[in-house]
Amino acid sequence: GIQVEQSPPDLILQEGANSTLRCNFSDSVNNLQWFHQNPWGQLINLFYIPSGTKQNGRLSATTVATERYSLLYISSSQTTDSGVYFCAVEGSYNTDKLIFGTGTRLQVFP
Amino acid sequence: GAVVSQHPSRVICKSGTSVKIECRSLDFQATTMFWYRQFPKQSLMLMATSNEGSKATYEQGVEKDKFLINHASLTLSTLTVTSAHPEDSSFYICSGSGTPNTGELFFGEGSRLTVL
Numbered sequence: 497g498i499q500v501e502q503s504p505p506d507l508i509l510q511e512g513a514n515s516t517l518r519c520n521f522s523d524s525v526n527n528l529q530w531f532h533q534n535p536w537g538q539l540i541n542l543f544y545i546p547s548g549t550k551q552n553g554r555l556s557a558t559t560v561a562t563e564r565y566s567l568l569y570i571s572s573s574q575t576t577d578s579g580v581y582f583c584a585v586e587g588s589y590n591t592d593k594l595i596f597g598t599g600t601r602l603q604v605f606p
Numbered sequence: 607g608a609v610v611s612q613h614p615s616r617v618i619c620k621s622g623t624s625v626k627i628e629c630r631s632l633d634f635q636a637t638t639m640f641w642y643r644q645f646p647k648q649s650l651m652l653m654a655t656s657n658e659g660s661k662a663t664y665e666q667g668v669e670k671d672k673f674l675i676n677h678a679s680l681t682l683s684t685l686t687v688t689s690a691h692p693e694d695s696s697f698y699i700c701s702g703s704g705t706p707n708t709g710e711l712f713f714g715e716g717s718r719l720t721v722l
Contacts (some may be wrong), residue, residue, distance in 0.1 A: 527709045537644075539714045541607060544710040552622055581650065586709065592638065594701070594711050596650040 498523045498587040500597035507602045509573050516601045517568040519583035527586040528559050529594065530568050534579050542568070542581075573604045608634045610702055612714035619690055620722055627685045627717045630702035633678035636702035640711070641673075644697040656683040656700075690721045 499522040509515055519528075530542040543550050543557040545566065550557055554573075559566040568582055584596045609632040619625050629639060637658045644652040654675055655663040672694075674686040687694050699716040703709065715720035 529710060531713075537699070537718065539699065539713040539716075541710070541712060544708070546709075564698060584650075584711075592655065594640065595652065596642075599649050 498525070498595055500585055500586060500595055502583060502596075502597040502600050503597065504582075504600060507600055509602065509604050511573060511575060511604055511606050513573050514569070514571045515573060515602070517570070517581055517602075519566040519568070519585075519597050521564050521566075521583075521585050521597075523564070524588040525561060525564075525585040526588050527594070528561075528566055530557055530566070530582050530583045531584065532577075532579050533582060533599075539582070563570060570602075573602075575604045575606055576603050578602055607710070608702065608712040610700060610712050610714040612700055612717050615715055616718045616720075618720045618722065621691050622689055624653060624686055624688045625690055625719060627687075627698055627700075627719075629683045629685070629702075629714055631681045631702050634702070636681060636683070639677065639683040639700055639702040641675065641683075641685050642699045642701070644699065644716075650699065653685075653698075687719065690719070692721045695719055695721045 501520045503518045505541045527546045533539045543561045545557045547561045556569045581600045584594045611630045613628045639656040641653045644650045655666045656675045656677040659676045664670045677683040701711045701713040
């Protein structure tokens with residue numbers, strides 16, 4: 497099945513810093529989503545981005561499907577950005593299943 | 607986005623008992639819902655695909671007799687962990703796509719199961 501790797505696995509930032517999270521996937525995809533998992537476990541939808549670039553406030557994401565990667569940019573980080581960020585993909589050949597990446601654990605300190 | 611609600615959010619039970627977790631789609635009809643499991647500090651692993659009116663499809667390595675899934679209506683899917691044991695302690699989370707189905711999945715709040 498499709499493999500989804502995220503980097504870095506852990507990231508520690510001071511408030512105000514910018515960061516880039518990467519998601520690599522091993523096969524072509526129909527869909528790709530980015531999530532933020534808060535300390536209570538809830539998954540917050542950030543972006544639905546099978547291709548192209550989207551922005552939402554301090555967050556933006558870019559997916560280059562032909563090169564099999566996606567990037568999540570966080571600018572001017574805040575302590576509330578702390579948590580785990582997951583990308584998840586639906587492979588073109590195994591549709592209707594969203595497979596999660598390994599995750600990036602982000603800690604933002606004041 | 608679509609709203610998915612799970613209940614209970616936390617459950618503690620004794621070893622050997624069965625536990626039922628409900629997943630409801632509040633503002634859309636879900637012909638398909640997905641159940642995931644997450645162990646501490648790990649990613650989410652797909653357990654099964656729940657299909658309204660038919661049998662669930664389980665991922666490799668997931669025991670269908672252990673994790674019973676029922677999807678009797680377009681707004682409710684249930685996961686029953688039968689004869690739970692401590693190794694079944696985990697975070698269980700369900701998801702569905704809205705109407706119209708754009709392919710984007712929305713997740714419930716999750717249910718944390720602790721088996722003593």
